[in-house]
Amino acid sequence: xxxxxxxxxxxLVFAFLYGPLLVLMVFSxxxxxxxxAWQGFxxxxxxxxxxxxxxxxxxVNSLIVAFVSSLAATAMGTLGAFAVSWYxxxxxxxxxxxxxxxxxxxxxxxxxxxxxxxxxxxxxPGFLTLLTAHITFCLPFxxxxxxxxxxxxxxxxxxxxxxxxxxxxxxxxxxxxxMILPAVLAGWLLSFTxxxxxxxxxxxxxxxxxxxxxxxxxxxxxxxxxxxxxxxCTILFLLTLAAVMTAHFLxxxxxx
Amino acid sequence: xxxxxxxKFFAVFIxxxxxxxxxxxxxxxxVGISFxxxxxxxxxxxxxxxxxxxELVDPVYAKVLGNSLVYSxxxxxxxxxxxxxxxxxxxxxxxxRRPLLLMMxxxxxxxxxxxxxxxxxxxxxxxxxxxxxxMGSGIVSEPVSMLYTDVAVYVGLVYSLLPFMILPLYAVxxxxxxxxxxxxxxxxxxxxxxxVHVVLPLSxxxxxxxxxxxxxxxMGLFYIPDLLGGAKTMLVGNFIKxxxxxxxxxxxxxxxxxxxxxxxxxMLGIYFLLSNRFNRNQTL
Numbered sequence: 001x002x003x004x005x006x007x008x009x010x011x012l013v014f015a016f017l018y019g020p021l022l023v024l025m026v027f028s029x030x031x032x033x034x035x036x037a038w039q040g041f042x043x044x045x046x047x048x049x050x051x052x053x054x055x056x057x058x059x060v061n062s063l064i065v066a067f068v069s070s071l072a073a074t075a076m077g078t079l080g081a082f083a084v085s086w087y088x089x090x091x092x093x094x095x096x097x098x099x100x101x102x103x104x105x106x107x108x109x110x111x112x113x114x115x116x117x118x119x120x121x122x123x124x125p126g127f128l129t130l131l132t133a134h135i136t137f138c139l140p141f142x143x144x145x146x147x148x149x150x151x152x153x154x155x156x157x158x159x160x161x162x163x164x165x166x167x168x169x170x171x172x173x174x175x176x177x178x179m180i181l182p183a184v185l186a187g188w189l190l191s192f193t194x195x196x197x198x199x200x201x202x203x204x205x206x207x208x209x210x211x212x213x214x215x216x217x218x219x220x221x222x223x224x225x226x227x228x229x230x231x232x233c234t235i236l237f238l239l240t241l242a243a244v245m246t247a248h249f250l251x252x253x254x255x256x
Numbered sequence: 257x258x259x260x261x262x263x264k265f266f267a268v269f270i271x272x273x274x275x276x277x278x279x280x281x282x283x284x285x286x287v288g289i290s291f292x293x294x295x296x297x298x299x300x301x302x303x304x305x306x307x308x309x310x311e312l313v314d315p316v317y318a319k320v321l322g323n324s325l326v327y328s329x330x331x332x333x334x335x336x337x338x339x340x341x342x343x344x345x346x347x348x349x350x351x352x353r354r355p356l357l358l359m360m361x362x363x364x365x366x367x368x369x370x371x372x373x374x375x376x377x378x379x380x381x382x383x384x385x386x387x388x389x390x391m392g393s394g395i396v397s398e399p400v401s402m403l404y405t406d407v408a409v410y411v412g413l414v415y416s417l418l419p420f421m422i423l424p425l426y427a428v429x430x431x432x433x434x435x436x437x438x439x440x441x442x443x444x445x446x447x448x449x450x451x452v453h454v455v456l457p458l459s460x461x462x463x464x465x466x467x468x469x470x471x472x473x474x475m476g477l478f479y480i481p482d483l484l485g486g487a488k489t490m491l492v493g494n495f496i497k498x499x500x501x502x503x504x505x506x507x508x509x510x511x512x513x514x515x516x517x518x519x520x521x522x523m524l525g526i527y528f529l530l531s532n533r534f535n536r537n538q539t540l
Contacts, residue, residue: 006349009341009345010346010349010357013338013339013342013418016418017360017361018360018364020372020415021364021367021371021372021375024371024375076271077271079266079267080268080270087267095271095275098279098280101279102275104468104472104520104524105517105520106472106475106493106516106517107476108493108516109286109496109513109516109517112500112509112513113286113513114278114282116286116299117281120285132278136274136275136278139271139275143271167260168260168264196368197370197371199479200476200477203497204501214368214370218479221483222482222483233371233375236368236371240366241367243366244362244363244367245359245363248359252355
């Protein structure tokens with residue numbers, strides 16, 4: 001009896017979480033334009049999507065921002081995680097405090113604060129401001145993820161390398177980095193999805209000359225639903241799915 | 257400076273400098289500007305004033321803040337009500353099944369909340385799937401208007417934020433020592449007593465973490481009421497957005513942002529107090 005209650009509760013919640021996404025994906029293949037009735041399977045909306053130059057441009061822009069910002073955040077964050085794990089330095093606690101407060105602070109506050117910073121500094125909103133903002137909100141995730149991995153292994157490995165004459169640079173690139181690589185890759189993939197999906201922060205730091213996909217989708221949905229958006233959202237969802245599953249697999253690997 | 261110190265300095269410096277420049281400085285700017293006077297030309301100007309904070313508690317705007325708090329509170333309670341039993345059942349599932357089930361929670365956790373909100377729009381709109389099913393089965397003859405209602409906003413907020421409640425709850429429930437539950441039962445506690453005196457106190461850190469992760473974002477997700485609620489329903493997020501992009505009132509928008517930051521500090525403070533007390537009790 002109790003078992004059945006559990007199974008049905010879990011199933012209901014999963015149906016709630018996945019039902020709408022499933023409907024979205026199925027209907028992206030629907031021939032019909034205005035009705036929700038099924039009028040046959042077709043790739044019409046995918047084809048028209050790939051003929052829509054505005055959407056494609058926004059998609060490419062999003063991919064570029066996501067790729068560059070996740071790469072930069074991963075490089076910096078890995079160094080940062082290494083530093084807080086291996087060195088004592090003044091402000092170590094402040095550093096951790098900042099990392100966690102960035103993770104917890106409401107997106108909208110980060111959005112408006114960066115908007116004011118860029119406007120007052122006279123920086124034109126566009127590619128660079130988006131990049132900076134995305135690096136900022138990805139960085140804490142990388143640091144926390146990589147830090148968890150570094151604190152999991154034996155410090156005597158590093159001592160041994162240093163005793164044998166390895167320079168600090170070698171310790172990092174030849175000893176630590178290969179050991180934490182799965183976490184670094186996971187951090188990179190998750191940063192990529194974070195960047196690709198962000199709406200709120202991008203909303204405030206984007207400029208008229210540089211459109212990115214989530215904001216484009218947002219404005220299209222406000223104007224009304226078109227089946228092309230279904231196709232676009234399906235592609236984005238599958239991209240996220242692939243990245244998250246790979247990241248999850250990489251994080252799990254380390255535990256073995 | 258030797259080579260090791262050089263590397264250390266570099267690794268620490270670029271991260272610290274980044275956070276200082278793009279988190280600390282802008283954060284202080286928000287606080288500072290919230291105390292200045294509005295200016296049409298340069299966004300803000302001297303002299304310092306408390307007028308924006310006074311306006312926030314003015315009935316017109318206090319109503320916006322109050323509404324937003326109510327939305328967040330109800331969303332948090334709904335997520336807790338749905339998520340707690342779910343996380344409990346998940347943590348009690350056979351061990352070989354748990355990784356897959358957990359993965360199924362993590363996927364929506366990372367999926368764009370905008371895409372998931374859009375999926376709800378398709379489902380709820382007048383000629384959407386739910387109405388098609390309702391009319392097809394003869395339950396209703398006219399389409400029910402579900403989109404652009406309060407209910408739709410709640411569905412959207414819960415739908416977006418539920419995974420953020422489930423994951424921390426699952427983390428504490430999965431680690432819980434079931435021998436404590438057995439001991440309580442052996443000593444004659446009934447199901448409710450076991451829950452109130454054993455399970456609930458032990459899962460408190462997870463409940464608190466989940467509530468923070470739902471409550472705070474729920475105040476800021478401006479696109480959910482935008483897409484699901486029409487213009488009537490407003491969160492603090494919509495209000496701040498309007499101050500910056502529509503009326504260009506930076507100081508007022510900053511004051512509302514400071515309100516959100518204070519809320520965050522308050523909730524994190526409670527969390528740390530609770531978890532400190534919790535850890536002390538654990539070691540006793």
